[in-house]
Each structure stands twice: as C-alpha cells, then as structure tokens.
Amino acid sequence: MRGSSCVLMSVLLMIADGLIVKGPSGPLVAPLGSSVVLPCSVDELLSVKDLEVEWRRTDSETLVHLYQDGESRTESQQQDYQDRAHFFTDQIQHGNFSLRLDDLRAEDEGQYKCKVYIQQESGETVVQIKFNAERLLVSGSDQYISASVGEDVTLSCSVDSHIPPGDFEEVTWTKTDEDIQVLLYQDNETHSSNERYIDRVELFPAEIHKGNFSLRLKSVRTEDKGVYMCKVFAGGLSANTTVVLERLGFSVVHIMMLILCISASGSALLLFCLIYCRSNNTDTVFRLQMFLVFCPNVLMFLAFVLWGVSEGSLFEWVSCCALYFLRPFMLLWTAPYINNFTGNIKTWVQNYSYEAEYIVFSAVFYSVLFKSALDKSLNYAGFEGVMIIALFVIVILFTLLYIIFLLLRFTGKASQRMMTIFRVLAGISFDVLPSLQFILIFYSFGSIRGGFIIVAVLPVFTTVTRYNWNAVCGQRMGCSPALMRSVWLILMMLINAVLVYFYITALENEKDRVGWVCVIVFLQTLWALVNFTWSFQSWDPPRFAAVYVFGSVGVVLLNSVALMIELILKTVNGEGAMGDMRISVFSSELLFTLILMILMVFEPWITPCLQSCTKAMKSCRAADAGSHNQESQNATADSATGSNQNQNQNQNPAESHEMNPLLNTQNQENSRSDGTEEAQPDSVVSQS
Template sequence: MRGSSCVLMSVLLMIADGLIVKGPSGPLVAPLGSSVVLPCSVDELLSVKDLEVEWRRTDSEALVHLYQEGESRTESQQQDYQDRAHFFTDQIQHGNFSLRLDDLRAEDEGQYKCKVYIQQESGETVVQIKVNAERLLVSGSSRSISASVGEDVTLNCSVDSHIPPGDFEEVTWTKTDEDIQVLLYQDNETHSSNERYRDRVEFFPAEIPKGNFSLRLKNVRTEDKGVYMCQVFAGGLSANATVLLEQLGFSASHIMVLILCISASGSALLLCCLIYCRSQNDDLLLQMSLVICPNIFLFIAFVLWGVTEGSLNETVACCTLYILRPLMLCSAAPYKRGFTGNAFTLMIENFLFSTVVYSVLFKKALEKSLNFAEFDRIILIVLFVIVLLPCPLFIIAVLAEIFGKLGERIGDILLVLALISFDILPSLQFILLFYAFGSASGGFFIVAVLPVLTTVTRYNWDHKCGVKMGCSPLVQRSVWSVLMLLMNAVMLYFYIMALESEKDRIGWACVIGFLQLIWTVWMYARSFKDWDIPTCVPVYLLGSVVLVELNAAALMTELILKSVNGKGALGDLRIIVFSSECLCLLPLLISLVAAPLIPKITTCLQKEHRTQRRTRITAGSESSDRSRI
C-alpha cells in the first residue's frame, strides 16, 4: 500500500511540474534596426505530434508567432510582426522553438512569452527585450522632387539622434544610379570632388549643428535626374535616406538651343537653294551668308548648351570649331570672287584651334601636376609655351608684313621660325600630352616618330621621286598621303593611350584627330608647293549644308534624350562633331591628291563635248539636206 502511494505521488508531482521550457538567463539588449533571437527550448522533444508553440506579448497578448499542425500560421500573426518574426523550422525536431525578430523597432521593447503544448503537457518561459537607447535615424523626402532645368533645388536629409553634432564622423551624398560622390562632409569640412557637381552643391552651414544635412543643388541640369542617397556615420552607427529627383522640364536656354538648331538647319537649306537658283549671278553675299550664318547659329547654340548641360572641354572645342569653320569653307568655295582658296587659311585655323585646345588641356595638366615634383611642373610649363609658340610668331610675322614696322628681314625670320615650328607641331604636342598624362614609355616612340615625320614632310618628292625615279605626280602624291595617314593613325592611337585615365578620352581623340588632318592638308600643300586649294563643290556643300544639318540634329537629339531620360545617346558631342569634320577634310585631301588628273579629265570632257556637238551638227545638216531632196 505504501509503495503504491509513493508511485502515485511521483506521478502527481510530474504532472504538477509540467513541461520544462528554457529561456534566456537575462534581458536581451539589441540596437534599433538589428535582428534578435528570442531563445525558447526543451531538453528533449519526445514527439512532434500535436505540437503547438505560441509567442505572445505579455502586455497586450498580441500574437507574435504561431506554430500549429506542423507549420507556421503567419495569417494569425499580428500585422506589425508579419514578415519580421520567423521560426527556425529545421530546429523544431531538436526541441528548439526560438524566434528571430528582424528590423527591431523602439516599440518592440517589452516581454514576450513562449508557450509550448505537447500532447497533454505544456510549459512556458518569458523573454525580455531591451532596445539600445543609441539610435541613428535619417529621413529624406517622402515624395519625389521635380524641378525645371536651371532652377535650384533642395534635397532633404535630417538626422534624428541624441549624438552631439561634433560627433558626426562623415556625411556623404551620392548619386546612386551612377555611383558618383556629390558632396562629402568630414572633419567639419565640406569636400566636392566630382567635376560635374563642383561649385553647384552645398550644405546649409547654419543647419548642420541641428542635424540638418540637406543638399542644395544649384542650376539643375537634365543629367542630374536620378536617385540621391544621404548616408550618415556617427558614434559607430550608420543610416541613410534616399531622395528621387525627376520630372525635369525644359528651361528657356533649352528652348533657345532648339530654336537656334532649327534656324541653323533651315538657313543652310534656304541659302543653298538660293545659291543654286542664282548660280549664274555669282552672288558673293549669298555665299558668305551660307558660310557664316548657320555656323554662328550653332556657335550660340553650343554656348547655351555649355552653360546648361555640357562640360567645359566639350563646349570650348565645339564653339571654337564653329567660329573657325568659315576659314575652311572659304578655301573650298566654288565661287571665289572676292576671296581665294588657299592652304594658308587652314594653317591659320590650325594655329588658332591648337592654341585653344591645348590651353584647355594645359589647365587639366596643371591640376594633375599638383602631385608632380617642382622640376616636372617647370618642364610642363616650358613644353606648353613651346607648343603655343608658333601661333604668336606667325601673327607677329603677318603684322610685320602688313605694317612693315619690324623690317622685311625680321619678318622673314619670324615667318620661317613659325613655319619650322609648325612642321614639328604634332610631335611637340605629342610630347606635351605624354609628359602630362602618359608615361615615360612614350619617349621611346617619340625618338622613332620624329625622324619619320621629318622624312615624310621634308623629303624632296618632286625631284627624287619625280625626276630620279620617274614617278608620275599622282603616284608621288598618293604615296605621300598614304604614309601620312598611317603615321597619323599610329599617333592617334598613342594619343588615346596617353589620355587613358581621362573619362572623355574619346572626345579628345576626335579633336586631336581633326587637328592632325588639318596639319596633314597643310603639309601636303607645302611639300608639293601646291598652295591653291582647287574648287571642290562637294566639299563645300558637305561642310556648309550637310554637316550643319547633321550636327544640329545631333545637338537637338542629345538635348531631348537628356531631358526625357536624364542621359543622352552620345555623352560627348565632340564624337559626332569632329568625326564629321574629318569626313569633310578627307575629300579635300583627296581633291588635292587628284589635282594632276583634273586638267586631263577636264580636257577629255571638253573633247567629248566638242565631238558630241559636231555629231549633232552633222546629223542636223544631213537631215536638212534630205528634207530639201
């Protein structure tokens, strides 16, 4: 009897004790936004049959998570915990009923009860969560921001934190869709490293102590459209907020660019038609208008484009081109009453254009030379002066010739020096670029290329190839042109290698290729003493009409695409502008090479015309004789 009483007492004690559920020994402390695991387990799970686990808040009895009939019942969860409270399903068979709570919030602080039911037994444990008082909340704009091009806009970023203003380690504004750092606040100083946003972005200094790191973006461009992120680092914590800038509209400058492009295109077509209709009158005014007016329209269009959208390099190069284009077009004009086509016009264009282009490159080189040694900076400046020396020498020589102030001998000396320096100008420019942007390996190429250039350009082609070798003028000129074009192609490749670290190296390559081609045409005229450029109607029409239409269309297309998509098709208009200019110069070079054939072709055409005329006259007389008979 006593034995049976002891057994019954043991069973009653086991029932009274129930299922032993283990939890943590103390409160769980976690920072805001983190994930925390709430422990809940039993030593040994005999069976998962009829297993049920409930996680609830003790203060509100809100259901955090429910495991029932072998699966999680997410539809029964409180709305605040959906997609944030998760079970370790693969650990249930081992008696682990822990809960992972993601994206911890301030309101998650409190006590949680884990209650386990297994068949006829049950047990529970309580887990307490304490949210770390240190928090860093960054808020931006809840809605996307729209602005018109040319306006100023503010991108909001405010920090809600107990951290003192002096403890902010770093605040970074980034354009996330292009991975561009817009503005950096570090060590109580503001830094702007990207050229696109330089002098256009700023914080509000008086607002920084209040935790306001809003960004002011001035003179908004179409390329500014996109997503911006404000990221804050302080007290070992970090947080960020994003702002969307969209719906950029056309500005007054954009509308003016479109009007100017349409005006340039329309005026080129209209003047061309008028010249064609009045070609017998040889109207010089119409010819000069066709050469000047469309190019002036495009010059102003590119100035406005540069103010609102384009980079300094793109704008300066394109604007300089359209100011100097009339010089080249006048050279190939078919009606030359009042002005003559001469290779010196191309030389002047090359002088002026090289001065502008290499001044811009020198500015970039000076910025890069801040890391150079003092001696290297001095060498860079000396090289730049040598590269630009031919232009003032030529100008002084021309002025001395006109006014006669320096004497004929001094004028001749200055002109000879200018011409000699112009002969080696590409090599000097090559050395400057490689020294400023390239590497020492370029020096070995310079040693090889200088003798070849000197041989090709200064070789006595008329005497040695014509008299001694018996080559026809066409063969002499063709061989010279092929050699020069190959040499220019090789040099252009090394130019691109020298500018490899520059983002706009393709645009610079197109500009330098154009300069090399002008230099080649001039050196051809000098090598063969062929100063007069032949009348070339296709080149004249290509340069004055077709290229104007093409470049106006390219500028309008780029502007519209950037306004709609925030990004253009080309990214750099120099690619299309200077590539097309090279296509205009190549026919000019071909016409110079084929100059010896032009008299023969003209003679053959005249003979053919006379023969056809005699045939018509003879046929007419024979038919009249028959009619009399």
C-alpha cells in the same frame, strides 16, 4: 479558501508538465550597427530527439531563425535576417538556444519570441531589443521632386537627433544610379570631387548646427535626373535617406538652343537656295556666299555655348564651340569665289586660312588637355606633374609663335627680317607640335613610359614633314607627281594609324574616350592636310561645288539636327543617344577634311580629266551658239544675242557663281599666279 487552493494547484501542475525556457531579465540595449546575443536556454536537455527551436518577431510572426531535425534551416529565414541571425550550434546539445543578431538596424528594434519544442513538451520566452537613447534618424522628401532645366532645386536631408553638432563625423551626398559622389561634408568643410557638380552644389551653412544637411543643386541639367542618397555618420552611428529628382522640363535656355539650331539649319538651306537660283547679280551672289560661310556657323557656335551652360561637359562644349568659331577659315579656303577677294586678304585666305584653323584649334585643344590633366594632378608624382606643366608651356609657346606669324602675314606690315625669323619659328612649331601632343596625351591619360614611344616615330615624322618632295623627288630624281604623292600618302597613313592606335591605348580608361579620340583624329588629319600643302607647295585645292556645299550646308544640317535630338532625348529620358556631341561634330568635320585632302592628293589625275570635260562642254556650247546665230533672221535676235554675250562676260566667271560642279580651271590658274609665288618662300624656308 478551498477554491483558491484548487487554482494554485492547477497552475503548479501546468508548470510541472511544461518546459521551462529561460530568457534575459530585462530589455537588451545595443547601438545600431553592432551585434547582440538574444538569450534562450533550458536548465537540462535530456535528448535532442524531435528538438525544434524557432525565433520569431512577436509583432509580425516573422521567422527569424529555425533549428529543426538536428540542423539550422537558414533557407526558411526571412530574407532580411539571412546571414545576420545565427545559432551557437555547438551549444544546442547543452540546452543553449541563444541567437546572435549582427549588423543591427533601426527596424530590428522590438520583441522576439524563442519557442522550444521537445517531444511532447514546449516552452517559450520573450526578448526585447532597444537601441541607445541617442538614435540617429535621417529623413528626406517623401515626394518626387520636379524642376525645369536651369533652375535651382533643394534636396532635403535632416537629422532628428540629440547628437551635438560637433559629433557629426561625415555627411555624403551620392547619386546612386550612377554611383557618383556629389558632395562630401567632413571636418566642417564641403568638397565636390566630381567635375559635373563642381561649383553647382552646396549645403546651407547656417542650418548645419540644426542637423539640416539639405543640398542645393544649382542650374539643374537633364543628366542630374535620378536618385540621390544623403548618408550621415555621427557618434558611431549611421543612417541615410534618398531623394528622387525627376520630371525635368524644358527651360528657357533649352528653347533658345532649339531656336538657334533651327535658325542655323534654316539659314543654311535658305542661302543655298538663293545662291543656286542662278542670280545674274555678281555682287549679290558674293554677299550671299559670305553669309553662308559665317551665319550658320555663328548660330551653331552660340547653340553650343548654351549647350555648355545647361548640359555638356567642359571639354565637350569648349571643343565644339572652338570648331564652329574656326570653321569659316576652312570654308573660305575651299570656296569657289576666292578670286573675288583682293590684296592681302586674298593671299592670306588662299595660303594661310586653313593653317589658322589648325594652329588656333591646337591651342584650344592643348588648353583643354592641360585642364583635364590638372584635374587628375593628385594621381601624379612630383616629377610627372612638373613635366605636364613644362610640356604645356612649351606647346602654348610654339602655338603663339605660329599665330603671331599668321597675324604678321595678314597685316603685311612687318619687316622682311622679322618675317623670316617668325617664318622659321612657325616651321619648327609645325614640325614639333604633333610630337609634343603625343607625349602630353600619354602623360595626361596614359603612362610616362608610353610618351617616349614617339622617339621611334620622330625620325619618320621629320622625314615626311620637312622633306621637300617637289625639289628632291620631282626635280632631282625625276619622279612623277603620281609617284611622289602615292609615297607621301602611304607614309602619312602609316604614321597616323600608329599614332591613333597609341592614342586609343592611352584613353582606354576614360569614360569619354570616344569623344577625345574623335577630336584627336580630326586634329591629326588637319595636320596632315597642312603638311601636304607645305610638302608639295600646293595651296590651291580643287574646288568642287558638291564638297563645298557639304562643308557649308551639309555639316551644319547634320550637327544641328543631332544637337536637337540629343537635347530632346536628354530632357525626356534623362539620357541622350550619343552622350557626347563631339562624336557627331568632329566625325562630320573629319569627313569634310578627308575629302579635301583626297582631292588634293589625287589632283594630278583629277585635273586633266576635268579640263578635258570642260573643253568639250565649251565646244558644245560654242557650236550651239553658232547654230543659233545662223538661224537668226532679224536684227532684234542679233541684238539679243549680243546682249547675252555681254552678260556672260560680266560674270566672274559663270561656272564659279553658278557653283558649277566641274573644276574651275581658270580660277585655279589665277589663284596660283596671285598667291603661290608669294607663299613659296615661306615653304622653302620652313622645309630647309
């Protein structure tokens, strides 16, 4: 009995000497995301001198907050609690050391110790935080996910909760490294707002009521590599998990693309070598030339089709595929062997093939542009949406009229009256299309006011396009060809510079604006080339072997290598060098078109120089041949010389099939005599 009394007296003395700190009577229960006050106080605070208060986690001794030397020491806090844990500073002098903890997280659950030091005394209390019984836990995959390009992959996201399925308010899947919303589940419906993932992502409807919100990603692309976050909102709570998709390997589609690119560049080089081996068989050379025009471009067309299936955006692969499908038209027009064609085919190739590339590619471009505008239709008011649809319908109507005219010219079976009608409509279409393109681009990417800038540019458009330079400046005013073409070139450069500037302005907020600008500048340059042939009745371009080889071989080599490099880099690193193949494809094609237009504009200077060079070379060859004949001493040599002469006569002509780098003047004269007379009435009607 006496021993028990001693123990009790010792405890009472310790309490008397210690500091009594009060806390809550039980655990604190609060929902995630809310704020909670952790009570801690003393009955009476006699002095704040040497007062120190610290809040720590009991499980890890992590410093939550500290009051020392008359102020809060926020710099001493653990980083996770900065800006979330606060004292009631004005209450400290009254002995209230309670802590407010904001934005509660799942990891905040546990015990917290409030310890108070006053001079030589100290005391403490413990506060426990618990969350609601319905706690939202979202789990995913702990391991990185790897897949081959083109495969389907499942990104795990499941909710461990007793919340009823009807309480799930919203579930979002986001690609965090690019801040792209992949999928949104809301009101029992799924939505995909980003064009990259449209029709490629879905949930498992039969599993949603079980809390399974895993995402199926179809036809994985290299650009899909990255970190994905699944965030669930339910019953006023939210939680998330992340899944990492990496280590993407080459798929069958990728391997096929590489094979097609290698085949395209290899076939171009092989055909180039075979043609330039100076074969004496005219028919063989002609067939090889036809293979050179079509085979590499068809292979590149197929490669870009697969690129669109596995990698590229809709606008990118449609534009590139359309260009490689239409490139043979321009190559046929610039080919040195055009005289090997006969009849309507020769006339159509010589006078209309390049126009076919322009008008058909315009139809594809406007369709892609309309699709882009349609994707943004939610941002337009009613009037703007109606205007975009109306403009697109008008543009497609004009392009169809032009295409019908080209088909009638190719078949040659239409009546003269019908040809005249469609010839006039085609001329009007050609004049109007650039203006409508300008307005449509501003409606799609810019503003409604910007489209009406064309009103100021339209008179200059009409002057340059419909002005008959040969008839007015040449015949009536007596201007030299050099002066006429120089004035036309200056006006055309000014017009296109203004248009390109406004195009860039309209596209400044687009992520893929560089690709769009490359396509638009190419289309505008192609329009200028067609305009020149109509303005000066010059349907026969100077034919240089170097230019033709660059267009038929060099462009294919450049773009096939660029496509392979882009594919390999995207597969290995998840990001390519250019990001948009339109930059490479249309820049190289633009260079080829510019060279053709420059040659046509400066033809009055180039042709006489080349003709004199050709005559000098022929004279030298004739002199060498005469000297060789005089030195011949026997009939065998004479017979061999005669055989060589007959062989030279059978070539059609030798300079053309050997791809002589000099201009083939005789071919030009034959081409104009065959095709220009028939094409001139078209031009006259269109210019009137």
